[in-house]
Structure formats: C-alpha cells, structure tokens
Amino acid sequence: MRAARPGGTALKALITAVLAGVFATQATAALLPNAPLLIAATVAALAVEGILYRWQPGMLSLFAKAHADITVRHVLRDLLLVVGLLRLAEQGREAQYTPLVAGLLLFYALHCAIQAVSILVRRTRTLPVLTRNIDASALRLSPAPAALLRRPGYRLLVLGLPTTVGLAATAMSREPLPAAAGIALSLVLAAAGLGALLMRLLPSRRPAGEQEVLDWFDAWLADYRPTVGLYFSGGVSSAYQANMWLETMSRLGERPVVILRERFMVARIAPTDIPVVCLPKVSTLMRLEHSTLQVLIHPSNSGKTSQVLRIPTIKHAFVNHGESDKLSSCNPYAKAYDEVWVAGPEARERYARAEVGIEDKDVVEIGRPQLGAVHPRSGPPAADARTTVLYAPTWEGWDGNPGNTSVIAAGENLVQALLADPDVRLLYKPHPLTGSVVPAAGAADLRIRDLIRAANQERSRSHSAPSPSSPSPSPAERARAASELDRLTAELDRLTATGSRADADQMERMLAQGAPPPGRAEAVAQATAAWEEAYWASLPQAEHQIVTDVRPALYACFNVADLLISDVSSVISDFLASGKPYAVANTSGLPEEAFRAAFPTVAAATVLTPDASGVPALLEAVRHPEKDELVEARGVLKLRLLGPDEPTSQQRCNMALRDLSTAALNHGARMAQTQMQPETQPQEQPQRERQVQPRRLAEDLLPGPRRESDAGAGAGVEVGADAGAPVTPPSRSVPPV
Structure with missing residues (x-):
C-alpha cells in the first residue's frame, strides 16, 4: 500500500464532516420544519454521495465498517424527508401521506429482494474453475448482469433517486403527487431489475453446475495432456513474479499450462497464449494428480504451495523470480521441492553457505532464460x-x-x-x-x-538543449513520433485486450478469453518491440522519466x-x-x-x-x-x-525439464508397478530383478531412445549393473552440450 499523500487524511475527515453536517441540517430542517432548508440539505447529501462514488470510493468501505453504509444513509435521508412532510402537513391531512410511506416501504422490500436474488445469481456464476485461452463455451457461459444490478449501493442510489426527488418536491409544494410519481417510478425500475435477475435463475439460462464444470475440466486435461505447469499463488502486486516466466514456458517445447490459485490473479497474468487455469479449492487442485502433468515450476513460495506439493505424481522445481545475495534467495522452504533451479555457480554456493538443508545434488544451474531480452x-x-x-x-x-x-x-x-x-x-x-x-x-x-x-x-x-551529437528533433518529428506511439499503443491494446467490458465479472471474461487466434503471441511480441522503440523515440532527450x-x-x-x-x-x-x-x-x-x-x-x-x-x-x-x-x-x-553463454540458458532450462520429467515418469512407473504386484512377494525373488523391472517399465513408457540411467530422484542403479555394488547417483547439474 502506497504511503498516503499529504492532505489525504484531512480530505477524508472533511468529507465525513460535510456528510455528517448535511444530515444534521436535514434533521434540523425536518423538525423545525423548514422546507427550503430541508431541500437544500437533501441536494447537498446527494451531491456528497456522488462525489464519494466518483472520486472517493475507498471511503465507502470505511462508512460500511462503521455501519453507515449506503443503505443506512439512504433510508435515513428518505426518513427525514417523510418526517419533514408530516411536520409540514396541515392539521388533519397527515393521512394523505400514508400511501407514500407504504410505497416507500415496498421499494425497500424490493431492494432487499434484488440483493438476495443477485447473490444467488452471483453464486451460479462462480465456477470452481476459471480459465483463459481455453474454449469453455460448453459451460453455457454468458455476459454478466448490468453493473447496476450487481452493486447494491450504486443500485439503491440510482433506483431510489426518483423517490428522493419526488419527496423533496412534495415537501416544497405540499402536494403528494410528485412523491407518488417518484415512488412509483422507483418501484417500476426495481421490479424490472428483479425480473431481469430472476430470469437468469431459470434452468435454461443458468451456466453449468459445479460437477459439470469439474467433469469438463477433467475432459480438457485428458484432451490437452499438459506436461509442465507454472504454479503461482500470490498477492495483488506479485503477478510480475509469474509474468517473467511466461515467455520461457512458451519455449519449453512441451504442453505448458499456468496454474493459479486466486481468482483475481487470472486477470493480472500478462498476455500469453499458454492455457491458464485457476483452481481456488484444494479439492479441485488434487484432480491434477490424475493428469499427465509431470513437472510444476514454482517462481515463488506461498502458503498454498504446500497444498500442491502433496501430489505425489508431479515433480516440483523452484526457479524463484530473481536471485540476489539476500537471505530470501536461499529460503529453507526450498527443501520442499524436488529440485532448485538456479542461474549460476554463485547461487549453488549461496545455498551451501546458508546451510538451510538444500543438498548440492538437488541444485541445477540453468541460467536466466528471461535475459535473452537484454541486449x-x-x-x-x-x-x-x-x-x-x-x-x-x-x-x-x-x-x-x-x-x-x-x-x-x-x-x-x-x-x-x-x-x-x-x-x-x-x-x-x-x-x-x-x-x-x-x-x-x-x-x-x-x-x-x-x-x-x-x-x-x-x-x-x-x-536546455541536448548534446551536439544528438540534436533535438523538430516539432514535426516529435509530432510524428507521438502519433506513431499512439497507433502502436492502440494496436498493442487491441492484441492484448480481454474482449470484455470493463465491469465484466470473471465468467464474462472467461467467455471472452477463449482459445487465442493462431499467431497472437508472435504478433504481441512484434508489437511490443515496435512500441518500445517508438516510446523511447517519442520522449524529449533532455527529459528525465519516472517509469x-x-x-x-x-x-x-x-x-x-x-x-x-x-x-x-x-x-x-x-x-x-x-x-x-x-x-x-x-x-x-x-x-x-x-x-x-x-x-x-x-x-x-x-x-x-x-x-x-x-x-x-x-x-x-x-x-x-x-x-x-x-x-x-x-x-x-x-x-x-x-553461467556460460553456451549452451544457452533456454537450452539448459529445457534439458533440466527433460531430466526432471524423466524422473517423474520413472517414479510413476515404479509406483504403478508396486500397486500391480501382490501384497506378499515370494522371498526367493532375486533382489536384482525387483530393482530392474520397474526401470525397464519406465523406459518402455518414455518416448525416444532408451536412456542408460535414471535421472530421477533416488535413482542410482544403472541397467545391467550389479545390484549389489554401490553406484554413485548422477549429478543433477545440467552439463554443457
């Protein structure tokens, strides 16, 4: 959270004092009674509400915590208007306002009904799985209801405005007709909103249910057959930690997938063509155990990381989101992963110096694949x-x-x-x-x-003029550069657009961000490079920049x-x-x-x-x-x-992934072989046979040429070696090729 600018607290205190003052003025005017003052205070109260929603939305939550939310404020405002009407009414004419009070109560009842139904609609639209870059049209996704129907405070303010205006007009004219017309209009609008929401609860309009979504997700996993995933969980400002690995993931030559845990993070992942899935619940996450995933890459530690580490069929590699000499770059939590992938020898030695329990054989040097973008x-x-x-x-x-x-x-x-x-x-x-x-x-x-x-x-x-070797561009050149930057910005925004409204909910964004068109990733990369060139060219050469x-x-x-x-x-x-x-x-x-x-x-x-x-x-x-x-x-x-320039960091990363995938396949084969064997094995079965058979099964499952040794965790027996002789486990560092 950014530190507050000077005057921010004073501004909030001023708005609070003004709002309290107009309510006090409105109450005073209602009790005197004083119609002009009552109307002026009501108008001022509505103006403050508009300012809050337009420029100070953060204060709305503060008022809500103090039990002074929009509903309370709106009811109080209308109540004071009714009190004013009763005080202003001539002797014996108070009964003419009874229908108005009844209509007002009915409007608030409709408001509560709309809120209850909107919650039901929101629950039907909260899916157990969120996706990006995946065709999920089979789930009967639909656009979100209008924002007016989903935001209770904004809804009450807008739908109740005719009522408030009508009551204020009646207070001035002493005639009940304006108030009756205003209340009637509010009732019609509220009833229409309630009907629109109820229509979405019809079976034909509802999206897929939870079990149907889970079955669809299982089918997608079986069809796509992902092999490597980027697992990420974090806060609002931490998305950059995952984003820096997206391009590397796209170049692994595998079937990658991005796995998230927080719903809000789906929209914060940078543009990519890699399928993105968000699995908020642990029970849904555990469905990955029966998928083809072999390796998960982790760019950060989080409390939810321990949940996915429980899946025994997947190997896990910690890659971090950057390396430095700080203690955070050799966190003891890294012991939870099968391997720790680091950039170079210094990081390996850093873990050794830290004595946090990371064994040297579990450290793999892959360089920094992202640095291909650094000239x-x-x-x-x-x-x-x-x-x-x-x-x-x-x-x-x-x-x-x-x-x-x-x-x-x-x-x-x-x-x-x-x-x-x-x-x-x-x-x-x-x-x-x-x-x-x-x-x-x-x-x-x-x-x-x-x-x-x-x-x-x-x-x-x-x-101040620029240096002689780089003369300042003319105004015409600056204008052309700015125009080109605007064009490229629009093009890049178009390529990376979500395709949904600004006030769309998660389901609507999921519908809009289906399977990407072919070649979009390449187009985004080219547009980004062109944008960066135009950006620097458009800036005054003598001007400092805050980026x-x-x-x-x-x-x-x-x-x-x-x-x-x-x-x-x-x-x-x-x-x-x-x-x-x-x-x-x-x-x-x-x-x-x-x-x-x-x-x-x-x-x-x-x-x-x-x-x-x-x-x-x-x-x-x-x-x-x-x-x-x-x-x-x-x-x-x-x-x-x-690390060295050759082989490239991307090549070393691919090699590390291939070796860890092999270890995952071998482990899975051994576990499958163990489950297929009877509970009681003959004692006379040779020890060598029991050790070699699982390896042969794993090699039969692996694509490509037969490997001479198992690079997996705990492997140390070569094919054809004497089972009784000790064999040194192979190094897990990726050697030059």
Missing part, C-alpha cells in the same frame, strides 16, 4: 551524448533491514547528484512494492518523484541505459547480461570491504555511500571507458552469477 553492450556511449542512468531501487522487504533498499537513506541524495549533472538523463523505476511495509519508503519515493518533476520543469524553463507503468518493462530500460544504480537485488544480477557498468548503494552500515565480502554480487560494482559523493567519478568512468577498471570483473562475475 549486450555494443560499445561505449557516444562522446557527447547524454548519459542515461537507470535508478531502480528494490523495496524495503519484510525484515526492516536498512540495507534492503536505498530509497530511504540514499535515494534523494543519489537523485539530486544525478540531476545536478546537465548531461544526465535519469530513468527512475522504483519497485512496485515500495512503501508496502515501511511508510517512510513510500514517502521517500514520493519525494524523489517530486525532485524529478521539478528538474524537468527547470530544464524546460531554461530551454511505473507495465510498459516499458525493466529489461527495456536496461537496453537504453548506460549505467544502472540499484541495491543488492536480482536487478543487478540481470543487468550483468548487458556488460554495462553498474553501482550499488551501500546503506547497510558496513564498511565497503565488508559490504563486498557479504554480498558477492557487488564484486564488480562501484559502491556508493548514502551521501552519493561518488556519483561524479562514476559518471566519468562511464563516459570514458578507459577509466572503467571493472570491465574484466564484470565478465568474471557474469559467468559466476548467470
């Missing part, structure tokens, strides 16, 4: 060109360690030092979770953004940056693929020598102190490569962190 350094920056510096700090973490992020202690100093250099263009890309744990980090992030905006305004006022949207991605920022400044995180490990200089802010309180010793990823970095005094010398080394003394160190560190 290697093509040469030093042009002599007179602006130096593009990417400042990408990480977040504060859960443990409160001041060394986790530089934003609090050093961020403003670093940014001020960079902005002070007229030949620097700064790209600021904070971590999306910044400020979610420590409010001071969120506040510092906001101050940094203000510094960058102020610097851009200053450059604009001073008409917080999904586009451009972090790796796109890598490709245009000459220098990275970051913290101890996976960002610096990934940036090494470019071969460009990088710096790390030391906010840990350790001396530089101890800081480098504690964090091996800093070995080839320039270490900056919190006061940012080293920034000028750092920029000088970037602009004059002959002064860069860390070139060779970066090459050595890249090999340690990311």
Whole structure:
C-alpha cells in the first residue's frame, strides 16, 4: 500500500464532516420544519454521495465498517424527508401521506429482494474453475448482469433517486403527487431489475453446475495432456513474479499450462497464449494428480504451495523470480521441492553457505532464460551524448533491514547528484512494492518523484538543449513520433485486450478469453518491440522519466541505459547480461570491504555511500571507458552469477525439464508397478530383478531412445549393473552440450 499523500487524511475527515453536517441540517430542517432548508440539505447529501462514488470510493468501505453504509444513509435521508412532510402537513391531512410511506416501504422490500436474488445469481456464476485461452463455451457461459444490478449501493442510489426527488418536491409544494410519481417510478425500475435477475435463475439460462464444470475440466486435461505447469499463488502486486516466466514456458517445447490459485490473479497474468487455469479449492487442485502433468515450476513460495506439493505424481522445481545475495534467495522452504533451479555457480554456493538443508545434488544451474531480452553492450556511449542512468531501487522487504533498499537513506541524495549533472538523463523505476511495509519508503519515493518533476520543469524553463551529437528533433518529428506511439499503443491494446467490458465479472471474461487466434503471441511480441522503440523515440532527450507503468518493462530500460544504480537485488544480477557498468548503494552500515565480502554480487560494482559523493567519478568512468577498471570483473562475475553463454540458458532450462520429467515418469512407473504386484512377494525373488523391472517399465513408457540411467530422484542403479555394488547417483547439474 502506497504511503498516503499529504492532505489525504484531512480530505477524508472533511468529507465525513460535510456528510455528517448535511444530515444534521436535514434533521434540523425536518423538525423545525423548514422546507427550503430541508431541500437544500437533501441536494447537498446527494451531491456528497456522488462525489464519494466518483472520486472517493475507498471511503465507502470505511462508512460500511462503521455501519453507515449506503443503505443506512439512504433510508435515513428518505426518513427525514417523510418526517419533514408530516411536520409540514396541515392539521388533519397527515393521512394523505400514508400511501407514500407504504410505497416507500415496498421499494425497500424490493431492494432487499434484488440483493438476495443477485447473490444467488452471483453464486451460479462462480465456477470452481476459471480459465483463459481455453474454449469453455460448453459451460453455457454468458455476459454478466448490468453493473447496476450487481452493486447494491450504486443500485439503491440510482433506483431510489426518483423517490428522493419526488419527496423533496412534495415537501416544497405540499402536494403528494410528485412523491407518488417518484415512488412509483422507483418501484417500476426495481421490479424490472428483479425480473431481469430472476430470469437468469431459470434452468435454461443458468451456466453449468459445479460437477459439470469439474467433469469438463477433467475432459480438457485428458484432451490437452499438459506436461509442465507454472504454479503461482500470490498477492495483488506479485503477478510480475509469474509474468517473467511466461515467455520461457512458451519455449519449453512441451504442453505448458499456468496454474493459479486466486481468482483475481487470472486477470493480472500478462498476455500469453499458454492455457491458464485457476483452481481456488484444494479439492479441485488434487484432480491434477490424475493428469499427465509431470513437472510444476514454482517462481515463488506461498502458503498454498504446500497444498500442491502433496501430489505425489508431479515433480516440483523452484526457479524463484530473481536471485540476489539476500537471505530470501536461499529460503529453507526450498527443501520442499524436488529440485532448485538456479542461474549460476554463485547461487549453488549461496545455498551451501546458508546451510538451510538444500543438498548440492538437488541444485541445477540453468541460467536466466528471461535475459535473452537484454541486449549486450555494443560499445561505449557516444562522446557527447547524454548519459542515461537507470535508478531502480528494490523495496524495503519484510525484515526492516536498512540495507534492503536505498530509497530511504540514499535515494534523494543519489537523485539530486544525478540531476545536478546537465548531461544526465535519469530513468527512475522504483519497485512496485515500495512503501508496502515501511511508510517512510513510500514517502521517500514520493519525494524523489517530486525532485524529478521539478528538474524537468527547470530544464524546460531554461530551454536546455541536448548534446551536439544528438540534436533535438523538430516539432514535426516529435509530432510524428507521438502519433506513431499512439497507433502502436492502440494496436498493442487491441492484441492484448480481454474482449470484455470493463465491469465484466470473471465468467464474462472467461467467455471472452477463449482459445487465442493462431499467431497472437508472435504478433504481441512484434508489437511490443515496435512500441518500445517508438516510446523511447517519442520522449524529449533532455527529459528525465519516472517509469511505473507495465510498459516499458525493466529489461527495456536496461537496453537504453548506460549505467544502472540499484541495491543488492536480482536487478543487478540481470543487468550483468548487458556488460554495462553498474553501482550499488551501500546503506547497510558496513564498511565497503565488508559490504563486498557479504554480498558477492557487488564484486564488480562501484559502491556508493548514502551521501552519493561518488556519483561524479562514476559518471566519468562511464563516459570514458578507459577509466572503467571493472570491465574484466564484470565478465568474471557474469559467468559466476548467470553461467556460460553456451549452451544457452533456454537450452539448459529445457534439458533440466527433460531430466526432471524423466524422473517423474520413472517414479510413476515404479509406483504403478508396486500397486500391480501382490501384497506378499515370494522371498526367493532375486533382489536384482525387483530393482530392474520397474526401470525397464519406465523406459518402455518414455518416448525416444532408451536412456542408460535414471535421472530421477533416488535413482542410482544403472541397467545391467550389479545390484549389489554401490553406484554413485548422477549429478543433477545440467552439463554443457
């Protein structure tokens, strides 16, 4: 949760005070009675409600927690109008308002009935399985009811508006006709809404029931026959952890599937052609045990991970969503997986140093397949060109360690030092979770953004010209670039659109996001590359940028940056693929020598102190490569962190998957053989035969040439070997080919 901007709390207090004031005024006017004041207070109350729904929706939940939700406020508003009418009525004419009160009560009864039926409709539309990129038309999916019928507060406000207006008009004219007309209109609208919802409960209009959906899902699994899955569970802001592995999954040469656990996460997974299924219930998740899935890849740990680890027919590999020297990169939870796939030798040694129980034979080096999108350094920056510096700090973490992020202690100093250099263009890309744990980090992030905006305004006022080697584009060229960016944005939005309304529910989105058209993934990749090129071309060369949207991605920022400044995180490990200089802010309180010793990823970095005094010398080394003394160190560190360039990381990932899939098949074959054997086996059966037979069965099940040894977990007996002789288990690291 981002830290609140100054004045946010004061604004909420002001709105609350105004709302309480208009209700108090309305009550006073009803009791006096004073018709003009009563009408003015009613209009003011409706205006405040509109402001809440339009600009302050978060306050609606706060009022609801205080038992002052829209229903209570609406009933109170109409009740005060009725009290005012009774007080304003002439002696003996109070009875003429009795039908109005009866109609008002009937309207609220219809409102409650609509809410009850809408809950029933919502339950029929809440399926046990959600999908994307799968044709689920057999489940009789349908568009969602109108948002007006699904949102009780908004519904009451809109449908009850004629009643409130009619009562206010009657208070002014002392004639019951306006109130009667308003109540009648509200009753007609409410009855129509109730009828529309009831129609959806008819058997012919209802979607498939739970058992029918589960049977359909089993049939889809049997037809698609997935072999590898990406399993992910997390919070609203954590979808990036899964998204970074989507392209790698699509290149595995298998039948992949993305398995999610939270319903909201389905919409947050990036555009992909891989089938996506969400299985919220454990009982539904366990149906995977009888599928063809062999391997699940896990980019993060979560409480729900333990649930899928109970499936014995699937092997599990932990790949993490990034590697760094932090303790989170060698979490003891990794012991729960069959294998831990890491980038390079340093990660293997990190697990050994941490002594968290990860055996070396279970660690497989695959590199970082995602880094194919990072362009290697093509040469030093042009002599007179602006130096593009990417400042990408990480977040504060859960443990409160001041060394986790530089934003609090050093961020403003670093940014001020960079902005002070007229030949620097700064790209600021904070971590999306910044400020979610420590409010001071969120506040510092906001101050940094203000510094960058102020610097851009200053450059604009001073008409700062770009360097001679990169002249400023003319207004016509800028206009053409902006027009091209708009066109590409529209094209990319079209390719990645969900095909459903903004207020669609999950079933409607599931209906709209069926089987993708052929070639969509390739079209999205090409459109994204073209968009990124147009994006950077459209920006003023002298203007600093705050990059917080999904586009451009972090790796796109890598490709245009000459220098990275970051913290101890996976960002610096990934940036090494470019071969460009990088710096790390030391906010840990350790001396530089101890800081480098504690964090091996800093070995080839320039270490900056919190006061940012080293920034000028750092920029000088970037602009004059002959002064860069860390070139060779970066090459050595890249090999340690990311592994060799050949075979490619994608090839090594494919090999690791193939070996673990083989282990899963062999394990399944042994278990099947065990279940087929009688409970009591003859004692005279040779030991060697009992060990070799399951392996032969597994080899018969495997496609392709017969393997000489089992790469699975616990395998250590080669075909034809003497069963009595000890055999060393094969290494699980993927060897070069």
